[in-house]
Amino acid sequence: MxxxxxxxxxWTIGGGKGGSGKSFITTNIGICLSKLxxxxxxxxxxxxxxxxxxxxxxxxxxxTLSDFIKKRVSHLKEALIHTGVPNLQLLTGAQDLLNxxxxxxxxxxxxxxxxxxxxxxxxxxDLGGGNALSVLDFFxxxxxxxxxxxxxxxxxxxxxxxxxxxxYRRLRQAxxxxxxxxxxxxxxxxxxxAGIRTPYELLREVRRINEEDGRKMVEEAxxxxxxxxxxxxxxxxxxxxxxxxxxxxxxxxxIQLHYLGYIVYDQDVxxxxxxxxxxxxxxxxxxxxxxxxxIASRLADSHRMPHGI
Amino acid sequence: MKRxxxxxxxxxxxxxxxxxxxEIQRAYDHAKETFHADSPAIYSLxxxxxxxxxxxxxxxxxxxxxxxxxxxxxxxxxxxxIERSSSEKxxxxxxKSSEIKSSLSFTDLSIEVGEMTYRGRSLKQIREKLGIDLKxxxxxxxxxxxxxxxxxxxxxxxxxxxxxxxxxxxxxxxALNLDAQKLIEGYFELFKEKGKK
Ligand SMILES: Nc1ncnc2c1ncn2[C@@H]1O[C@H](COP(=O)(O)OP(=O)(O)OP(=O)(O)O)[C@@H](O)[C@H]1O
Ligand SMILES: [Mg+2]
Numbered sequence: 001m002x003x004x005x006x007x008x009x010x011w012t013i014g015g016g017k018g019g020s021g022k023s024f025i026t027t028n029i030g031i032c033l034s035k036l037x038x039x040x041x042x043x044x045x046x047x048x049x050x051x052x053x054x055x056x057x058x059x060x061x062x063x064t065l066s067d068f069i070k071k072r073v074s075h076l077k078e079a080l081i082h083t084g085v086p087n088l089q090l091l092t093g094a095q096d097l098l099n100x101x102x103x104x105x106x107x108x109x110x111x112x113x114x115x116x117x118x119x120x121x122x123x124x125x126d127l128g129g130g131n132a133l134s135v136l137d138f139f140x141x142x143x144x145x146x147x148x149x150x151x152x153x154x155x156x157x158x159x160x161x162x163x164x165x166x167x168y169r170r171l172r173q174a175x176x177x178x179x180x181x182x183x184x185x186x187x188x189x190x191x192x193x194a195g196i197r198t199p200y201e202l203l204r205e206v207r208r209i210n211e212e213d214g215r216k217m218v219e220e221a222x223x224x225x226x227x228x229x230x231x232x233x234x235x236x237x238x239x240x241x242x243x244x245x246x247x248x249x250x251x252x253x254x255i256q257l258h259y260l261g262y263i264v265y266d267q268d269v270x271x272x273x274x275x276x277x278x279x280x281x282x283x284x285x286x287x288x289x290x291x292x293x294x295i296a297s298r299l300a301d302s303h304r305m306p307h308g309i
Numbered sequence: 310m311k312r313x314x315x316x317x318x319x320x321x322x323x324x325x326x327x328x329x330x331x332e333i334q335r336a337y338d339h340a341k342e343t344f345h346a347d348s349p350a351i352y353s354l355x356x357x358x359x360x361x362x363x364x365x366x367x368x369x370x371x372x373x374x375x376x377x378x379x380x381x382x383x384x385x386x387x388x389x390x391i392e393r394s395s396s397e398k399x400x401x402x403x404x405k406s407s408e409i410k411s412s413l414s415f416t417d418l419s420i421e422v423g424e425m426t427y428r429g430r431s432l433k434q435i436r437e438k439l440g441i442d443l444k445x446x447x448x449x450x451x452x453x454x455x456x457x458x459x460x461x462x463x464x465x466x467x468x469x470x471x472x473x474x475x476x477x478x479x480x481x482x483x484a485l486n487l488d489a490q491k492l493i494e495g496y497f498e499l500f501k502e503k504g505k506k
Contacts, residue, residue, distance in 0.1 A: 151349060152349070153349050153352045153353075156349055156350065156352055156353070157352055157353040160353055160354055161353075197356075198359075199310065200310065200311075200312045203310055217310065218310045221310040222310070240339075240342065241349055241350050243339065243343075244339075244342065244343035244348060244349075244350030244351075245350045247323060247339065247340065247343045247344075247350070248343060248344075248350045248351050248354055248355075250323065251313065251344075251355075251363060252354045252355065253310075254310030254311060
């Protein structure tokens, strides 16, 4: 895929359990990027609880992405909603796309292309909390996948579960033999009969049946770089958990996770949501807003580096 | 993708093959902090047996890499593995270290890796492992040697009260490139344990 000088970088925000702060972060990072002068589109692809419009303080949207899919609007850009924030537009209804778990991946790729053809610099997709296959696909197809976790074990456990599903799905797409694919499917089940409990054991088994596919797995692991934002941190110790998660991923999956940053727990977040005013507009000086804006700047920076998820 | 058994000492501690002793010390502190039973970051990933294996690998890596002679002979016997992995990861590492720095210096919650605190004795240990003598620290910090010794010996009787001591601790920790806050916290604990003050 070629990129013109208008790099439309797609970031997906997902993983973690409900309430970790994905929608809050998507909205506010989007606004920060737009304030940096970039054109930004937010896409709400949360299956059950599309609510980015509420974070932005606008009414539930009229036209949606599904209107486009169903051809009620002829151009995807007609489904874009103005948010009142300069440079920032919203697209909702992507859940219908993700819902169609059986949608062919070629179809999804096509939609991804039409999303990428929108006039924009950054596209941020809120994937919600699920890990349906199509959510994983979207995560894997984007330029950068961002996991949002909080320092609680429940949230971390969910993040790992999502990561494992995404990782195995990526491996599954990379290997070519049917037997390797079915081994990976089997390994997804924690109590599988083959007794595969870790990615390494999976690799060992795959190597045994197909050397070439084993090589591909190693290659995929080396190029898989998901990102992590740790939200609602309350202490230095919490912040360090992000670094520890990175190390744990390196040891367990053999992948390099990128710790994008943390956001402190801050009452002002809830206050701004109750007012239906985005935090970075309502209270830019708050600690959480500072953290978000720091992360946004880092994202704006990072696409100058070779990145790829 | 390498199993624990296949990783070099450098990979185990996530440091580059030319890491200096300070970096290794920090990496070790971080690894200890990450791979212990109560660490939330390992929750649901590793079995007890896997954890023991990782912990043993961390200790072994630390033991070897902190010892000049052992490290040298390890480097020789494993040169093929070490060079390959370092060239593979070079670009990644440079990104990583800048990433750590930028993360560390953001908002007022500046942090460092690892949870443990430092005290006088651990400071001395680290200093000796780094091969720095007290004179050099004294020259750098403008703190007289006697005071530095008292700090290392944790001689609370003869040390000034915490309000005055803080500045010294800060300077000393910085001279070793350590998180000053951790040393101060460590000393607070000491005072608490010894009662009063
Ligand atoms: N940094 C923070 N400090 C304080 N509260 C926060 C913070 N981040 C999020 N919250 C609170 O958590 C709630 C959930 O946030 P949000 O709706 O963004 O989560 P989500 O991950 O999108 O959830 P879901 O998966 O259900 O869509 C918010 O209503 C907000 O009050
Ligand atoms: Mg949400």
